[in-house]
Amino acid sequence: MTGELSAQATPTELSFEGALRPGSLDEFVGQAKVRKQLRLLLDAATIQQRSPDHILLAGPPGLGKTTLSMIVAAELEKPLHQTSGPAIQHAGDLAAVLSALTPGEVLFIDEIHRMARSAEEMLYLAMEDFRIDIMVGKGAGATSIPLELAPFTLVGATTRAGLLPNPLRDRFGFTAHLEFYADDELADVVRRAARLLDFEIAPDGIGEISRRSRGTPRIANRLLRRVRDYCLVHGTPGDTESVHAALHLYDVDEQGLDRLDREVLYAVVERFGGGPVGLSTLAVSVGEEAETIESVVEPFLVRSGLLTRTPRGRMATRRAWEATGIPMPDAL
Template structure:
């Protein structure tokens, strides 16, 4: 992530400091009953875990797919908690060689839950080793090189793999097919986010009214992680200001951190500014947008664009990104109008 973004990282679900991770960890639900939202996924997971318990076996492998911040890591922890099994956590980028994966798998104890975040970013050689491990609970270790190389089979303890991905389309079909259950997590409705915030406020000891909770929820981009982070900033603002977490305090705090009424942050507005002002609404290519705002193309594509498309401010076409009527209206402009947005760029 670019360091130039400043306060707008507040609503970037991929930007986490150690303090934020600890903060979110304190708010994580410990069971499916405590988990807010994703009702269908919770019901499916509960059935899968209950069936495994009745048959006294390890649960099937689970793939959790969806945008960042919706609770994939929390659900992996809950799977381990509900089954009474230990949890081992790693990530796809940390597994760049087959030997890395072999070391992790060979150290698992019977029934352990292995959580691999961003599993689509594993090395291809490790993915191929994982096929056999998931299916037959064994791996083949190659010893030696060239014509004298020998394959030695190594039996593994039965385990449950929980994989999380924000880009399920990048997973090869052979790997995807080996998961017994795939859960697709959806963005949260405002009412669900209010429930998330109400629970978090109670745990943090923040007295806050329903109208203030609604104000935060409506600016949280349908994402619990962002909602909790905004609540934290509101708590800080109310503490310093001394006036409590009123609706006015919420609006003042979020305005201070450049989060508008739709949840747009500074980078979102910078992208929209370029699209509307410099390119008269588009179409504009992804790389051109990224260069114009001084950000990585991957950040625009994975963090900014999905949100702007989901709320209807831009659309994707074969020729590039195009501003919609709602996009023009949100900024009070019409096509061809050269108005200033401020110093966002």
């Protein structure tokens, strides 16, 4: 169930979710402050008939960064070119992308913090002056040829804003920090998705899905699809009982914890006496990669108050002991 709840999505899932994506800022649910800021930015650029300032979208996976980039292009009525940081490993890769942009086009770079350093340095000049310098030749005979670019708007998305170098971060005219969704906002997301999928679901069922979605719309949409699949296969209505049965089948408990979450929690509490325990040791004990524990499981457990990170390692909180039902030692 880790893949089911992870905010990272496969290409097939993303194509399915494309049908549920809002097409404008007015349709976008949640992130009210960011929506107002973006609206002002885009309207001002439209009035002045220029490309908007470059935009940086920062926040955890699944909160709508890609969707907002599409909305920016739609609101401006300009084409959108999408790429990702890992795909740009050389300055030449970025030069090929930038030189193909049309005037006013929106360039979206996902996981922009994972771009190659040489490409980042080329991007500095492109963002400020809309030109790049291309080196021709090698050694003493190498020459720099300036290449003018069409004005464009860069929308960068990152899940780890702290890894962006300051010179790159400072060149964005607007930085939006996306926050996790509240349960009532997620309920609106689920309600809208159910309507688009033509799936009738009870109000209590909507609330149950929103509470177990870890504050992430992508997870809420995914759980809704699993509930719809359950009702379709078993021929049951989308009532509360069916929602509970479907989520139980996929190992999603009342707190939104999945199988791997619980394994990590029980490992810290039961095997290591509440901690502290190192990340690598914890990963080996549950048979997962350390990166998966750190980037997928740990953030939610920490945010839920079930786990804490200390200089000596991960430690379980009192709430974690209560959640596992294991008596907390008096010494703790």
